[in-house]
Amino acid sequence: MMYVMLILLSVLTVGLAVQPSAAQLPVNHAYKDGNTLRIPIDANASEELFDKWLSQALSGLMAAVTSGRLDQLDEDDREEIHRCSKMAYTVPDHARCVVKVLDTTRHIKRIPTNVKRIPTKVVKSKRISPVKRKPIKRKIKEFIPKQNDEWVGGFRLARAKRSVQLVNRTSYNLTSIDDETFFSKVVRQTAKTIRKFKNKTDGTQSWRSAIQRIKHIGKEARMMAKQRKALKKRLRQMIDNTPDDFQDPRKAAAIRQMEMEDEDLAMKKKIGMEKKEEIRVPMKLVRESIKIALAATGKNVSNFDDKTLKLLSPRFLSIVPEEDPDDLVSSEVERTLSLPNLVKALPNKDQEAWLDFIVEAAGVSDAIDMTEKKQQQMREEGSRGPDGTPLYFTKKNVTDIFGDTERRKIETFEELDRLYTKSQREDLDKQGYSYLTLKQLDVIYGPNSPYNKSDSHRLFRKLRRLHDDPHHLIEHDIRALAEAKKFRVRQKDIALSPFVLTPLTGAGAALSTTVVLSPLVLSPITLSPAVLGPIILSPWVFVPLILSPRVLSPLIVNPLIFSPIILSPLVLHPLILVPGVFNPVILSPLVLSPLILSPQVFTPIVLSPLLLSPLIYNPMAGSPLVLSPFLLSPIICSPQYLFAVVLSPYALSPLIQSKLIASEVILSPNWLS
Structure with a gap:
């Protein structure tokens, strides 16, 4: 599953702040460190957070793989997959749902991503002269029952003959996927010219990408409004359920701040509506005049106020049809010249080029950029402290906190973003994921990368199937995840x-x-x-x-x-080559924890029973055993100096080639020792 790391590296970069730091003094609340706000969390919370991020990344990849195949399933299967995914709370559970889709759509063959179509010229046969087609008129024949038809009760059973449609061609054109018509080239060049006038240096944006960005903007706006509403509700509940003596004044202040912002927004909307009403005053006068004139001529004006008034305003290249075509004069002409009908009449390549041109010429991409910039400003304003300190990671504060190593990680992904090809960006827009090229693999895993992983780098470059059929590798890993019982990140x-x-x-x-x-x-x-x-x-x-x-x-x-x-207590905890000075062991039983080649000085063992914990080649000085019975813990080749056993009975623990120098045994009976 190593290739899945490609989608997880950004997750690991975001998680810099939750990694435990040796030089950081943990506290129980957020605190300022220079221009940085630190929010410490313990190691368990860090691991849980990483698990959550990694699980979301893998689930996102599996959802993208599934979305491209759902249209091949019938309605019942799709409902079953949605139900299964909704009930999946772990990565293996989600993988099992995806495996059902993979098994159902296994017969669908994919075109390898690296296959390039060879451009070919149009070849026409000179020997075959063009033949004019003649319309074929179907003759209606009277149905005569055949003698071999079978009858079951009152029903006749007969096998209908399949209709065969013949297609005649004088020649066949073998065109390349990269071929474009003259109209398509003109439209694309015009779109590029418009972008130059707008001082845009990046490539032409596709209309599909624009639609995806609009959907994302709308989704984010709805989510922000929902979160804001939920936060206000939660704060009100906390204030209502808290006694007055324990109220936190910051919560009430937060609610007042949000209410003031809502009032400002409502006031802006009201002012905008008033301006619109001011503009409508002269139009209202014109409408009333026309209404009186129509009523004077005997026209029905009962629903006139609900209709749209048009004066000398024909529609050319309309995008949507009229809601009420009965009120239109020459509606057939407008319908014929509407933009959807004109676009449908064009080939697929021309349709794509024309729609891209409309998006650029109409300023849709500019409006999207402005809206995204406005949303970004709103997020930044809500994600800054009172002094303007960002409460999120930026390249500057990451460098200030973690140094050049983490800065290089951010720059690595900036370089990767610059190296995305047009086809990769289209894949990201359409299917949600793409595959790295060899050059991009060098950027991520190469020797100059902070994510350098030589074994993975060599594997990816040698793995021919990664370039021929990468979908196979994804499916293989999804099936492996489906068979796993638990998915956890290893610390x-x-x-x-x-x-x-x-x-x-x-x-x-x-x-x-x-x-x-x-x-x-x-x-x-x-x-x-x-x-x-x-x-x-x-x-x-x-x-x-x-x-x-x-x-x-x-x-x-x-x-x-x-x-x-x-x-x-120490269990199955050997101490090997662990010399020590002044290390008392108090109220800490030792089980299967021998001391081997670990000389100790002034290391008393007090109220700490020993079981199967021998001393082997372990000289000690000034290290008595006090109230510490021991069993099956012999002292082997471990001379003791200034040693004492006080109130510590022992059994099956003999002294083997271990001299006792200036040592005492006080009130410590022994058995079989």
């Missing part, structure tokens, strides 16, 4: 990330990954249970482990200095 290992003065509270998810070459200094670990989180070559200095049990999370080549372990 990356922590490497080369030192933690200094960074309390790790509730960071169980982050510590349940491999930590390599990441020293911890003055960073207490509290309330952070860890599973399968080995720590390798990451020394701890003044790092107490409190209320943080660890399972299958060994410490390997990991010195500990002044790092007590308190109320943190």
